[in-house]
Amino acid sequence: MKLKMIASMLGTAAVAGTMLVSGVASAEEKVGFVYVGPVGDHGWTYRHDLGRQAVEKALGDKVKTTFVESVKEGPDSERVIRQLAADGHKIIYTTSFGFMNPTLKVAKQFPNVKFEHATGYKRGENVSTYSARFYEGRYVVGKIAGKMTKTNIIGYVGSFPIPEVIRGINAVALAAKSVNPNIQIKVTWVNTWYDPGKEGDAAKALIDQGADIILQHTDSPAPLQVAESRGVWAVGQASDMGHFAPKAQLTAIIDNWDGYYVERTKAALDGTWKSQDIWGGFKSGMVQLAPYNSAIPADVVKLAEETRAAITDGSLKPFAGPFNKQDGSEAVAAGSELDDGVLLGMDWYVEGVQGKLPK
Amino acid sequence: MNGFEWFIPVILTVITAATPLVFAGIGELVTEKSGVLNLGIEGMMIVGAVAAFITATLTGNYLLAVVVAALSGAFMAFLFGILTLSLMANQVATGLALTLFGIGLSALIGQDFVGEPVQAIAKLNIGGLSDLPVIGPILFGQDPLVYLSFLMVFLVSWFLFKTKAGLILRAVGDSHDAAHSIGYSVIGIRYAAVMFGGAMSGIGGAYLSLAYTPMWAENMTAGRGWIALALIVFATWKPGLVLVGAYMFGGITILQLHAQAAGLDIPSQILSMLPYLATIVVLVVISKDESRIRKHAPACIGKIFHPAA
Numbered sequence: 001m002k003l004k005m006i007a008s009m010l011g012t013a014a015v016a017g018t019m020l021v022s023g024v025a026s027a028e029e030k031v032g033f034v035y036v037g038p039v040g041d042h043g044w045t046y047r048h049d050l051g052r053q054a055v056e057k058a059l060g061d062k063v064k065t066t067f068v069e070s071v072k073e074g075p076d077s078e079r080v081i082r083q084l085a086a087d088g089h090k091i092i093y094t095t096s097f098g099f100m101n102p103t104l105k106v107a108k109q110f111p112n113v114k115f116e117h118a119t120g121y122k123r124g125e126n127v128s129t130y131s132a133r134f135y136e137g138r139y140v141v142g143k144i145a146g147k148m149t150k151t152n153i154i155g156y157v158g159s160f161p162i163p164e165v166i167r168g169i170n171a172v173a174l175a176a177k178s179v180n181p182n183i184q185i186k187v188t189w190v191n192t193w194y195d196p197g198k199e200g201d202a203a204k205a206l207i208d209q210g211a212d213i214i215l216q217h218t219d220s221p222a223p224l225q226v227a228e229s230r231g232v233w234a235v236g237q238a239s240d241m242g243h244f245a246p247k248a249q250l251t252a253i254i255d256n257w258d259g260y261y262v263e264r265t266k267a268a269l270d271g272t273w274k275s276q277d278i279w280g281g282f283k284s285g286m287v288q289l290a291p292y293n294s295a296i297p298a299d300v301v302k303l304a305e306e307t308r309a310a311i312t313d314g315s316l317k318p319f320a321g322p323f324n325k326q327d328g329s330e331a332v333a334a335g336s337e338l339d340d341g342v343l344l345g346m347d348w349y350v351e352g353v354q355g356k357l358p359k
Numbered sequence: 360m361n362g363f364e365w366f367i368p369v370i371l372t373v374i375t376a377a378t379p380l381v382f383a384g385i386g387e388l389v390t391e392k393s394g395v396l397n398l399g400i401e402g403m404m405i406v407g408a409v410a411a412f413i414t415a416t417l418t419g420n421y422l423l424a425v426v427v428a429a430l431s432g433a434f435m436a437f438l439f440g441i442l443t444l445s446l447m448a449n450q451v452a453t454g455l456a457l458t459l460f461g462i463g464l465s466a467l468i469g470q471d472f473v474g475e476p477v478q479a480i481a482k483l484n485i486g487g488l489s490d491l492p493v494i495g496p497i498l499f500g501q502d503p504l505v506y507l508s509f510l511m512v513f514l515v516s517w518f519l520f521k522t523k524a525g526l527i528l529r530a531v532g533d534s535h536d537a538a539h540s541i542g543y544s545v546i547g548i549r550y551a552a553v554m555f556g557g558a559m560s561g562i563g564g565a566y567l568s569l570a571y572t573p574m575w576a577e578n579m580t581a582g583r584g585w586i587a588l589a590l591i592v593f594a595t596w597k598p599g600l601v602l603v604g605a606y607m608f609g610g611i612t613i614l615q616l617h618a619q620a621a622g623l624d625i626p627s628q629i630l631s632m633l634p635y636l637a638t639i640v641v642l643v644v645i646s647k648d649e650s651r652i653r654k655h656a657p658a659c660i661g662k663i664f665h666p667a668a
Contacts, residue, residue, distance in 0.1 A: 196579045201376060
């Protein structure tokens with residue numbers, strides 16, 4: 001039962017064509033998803049959509065799912081979320097940081113609808129937040145990158161300078177520095193989540209400036225493709241992008257929302273749903289790694305696997321001290337670590353990251 | 360070696376960033392010169408992108424892929440023509456609808472091709488020439504579409520200003536009633552111009568999915584159609600300036616990425632804004648000189664032609 005709605009945004013005109021097709025009323029409950037990108041981005045949104053499909057599969061004819069893709073963050077998303085709520089959806093997942101305030105606003109007007117907002121920090125009676133500790137994956141990637149680089153320069157294609165992205169950059173920097181003290185991280189911000197051309201151009205610029213490993217926090221496989229054609233390494237984002245870059249992809253950080261979506265949708269249906277905040281990592285299965293590239297030497301694979309195991313069982317904390325901020329001042333002393341509150345609001349670089357953080 | 364080495368990759372990247380804009384821009388220029396404003400460039404580009412990608416994946420024939428992209432773009436433009444030229448619908452609204460339609464349609468037909476990489480279109484390699492230092496890779500090492508984009512600018516310029524047919528097309532754009540009264544088929548000429556614009560947009564899209572980022576992803580034009588539209592005003596409807604504008608736009612985009620990677624202490628948001636800012640500044644500057652706009656802007660742009668009147 002594939003229901004496709006397209007809410008497309010236009011740069012110049014705020015005209016959006018949203019077709020809302022309502023199903024025939026029956027025993028099935030409606031579950032809504034709001035995506036920031038197209039389901040075919042093969043990254044972030046694609047993984048959320050797999051989660052939606054998992055819900056359909058697990059709950060069968062008890063639910064009917066709807067999604068709206070390519071919804072622009074900000075005011076336009078409020079319209080889309082409200083439309084879903086008004087249309088009788090029982091639970092609505094809004095899957096991008098920028099949907100935070102619109103989600104809360106609509107949630108106030110529809111107290112009987114449950115809302116789940118990904119990667120945000122504001123909650124309400126009927127609004128939960130959920131996110132994954134992607135930085136755990138990035139920490140493992142940082143170890144591999146630190147070992148694999150020949151130029152000691154890691155290029156990082158950033159989307160927007162928000163804590164989520166900065167945390168990832170810092171996790172990579174800390175891990176890479178721990179195995180390679182001479183490492184430099186060069187960051188290029190493209191100020192978009194999704195623009196294959198621009199993401200690819202940013203990767204090219206980084207490679208031209210000496211980077212031989214390309215990491216990204218944007219949603220298309222374009223940077224990997226550039227890495228493949230230029231003969232450098234890269235790491236897939238959000239899903240396994242190996243077939244775009246069979247030689248270049250070292251591994252990929254995979255988001256897995258399937259279990260969470262099934263569990264929360266069930267809770268909404270049987271009335272046990274409560275507002276909560278979940279931040280799962282390796283342990284919960286929300287963050288996974290794609291198979292390692294066979295070109296990675298055995299000792300590096302071993303290091304990566306040990307790191308992953310240690311993070312999973314809690315014996316290794318990626319943001320444990322001592323380490324310094326970019327300006328050399330102490331961020332955390334030996335023996336302590338950053339708590340989740342600091343991590344969620346992270347707005348500074350650690351030592352080893354080049355360039356100034358845009359504010 | 361000679362200090363210019365670092366510059367080559369920058370220029371190569373600028374060329375790939377500018378080429379889709381050149382195609383879409385030069386096509387829309389012809390459309391607008393005939394007096395039709397088609398805001399559906401983005402939609403025609405994205406349909407061209409998906410058509411080219413599917414054809415290349417299924418047949419492996421890149422020439423065919425580009426031809427199919429051009430035909431699909433022209434077909435989209437034909438739909439626009441039916442609505443605006445024959446049925447006299449509002450051009451602005453129809454153009455916007457065409458963009459929405461194109462984005463949705465391309466997503467639908469491209470569904471099974473998401474995540475399938477394709478070989479990038481082959482670059483030219485003329486023995487010794489392409490290996491020359493500095494100018495070799497820039498002048499003789501591009502893919503065929505880049506050369507085609509320059510050729511098209513030249514041909515359009517020649518056609519519009521050196522041929523009788525071009526004069527007629529401009530006459531239709533400047534005063535459709537006058538052109539009609541001396542016996543030219545305004546609607547027919549406009550159909551041709553609109554479909555040429557669509558074909559060029561389609562090829563611009565093909566460049567995205569076959570050369571720029573050789574893959575198919577929904578919405579991969581990411582607003583380039585709108586930039587192409589702005590370029591035409593920027594160029595005051597002169598083909599050569601469309602080329603200059605596209606390369607300036609591409610150049611600033613790429614340079615700001617390099618500036619960031621080099622750790623230049625400028626906020627990245629401002630750098631990202633630069634290309635758009637430059638466009639606005641130029642628009643303001645040229646708008647002050649009214650004669651410039653008046654001399655080149657088609658007087659009948661966007662106006663519906665009623666043959667009976």
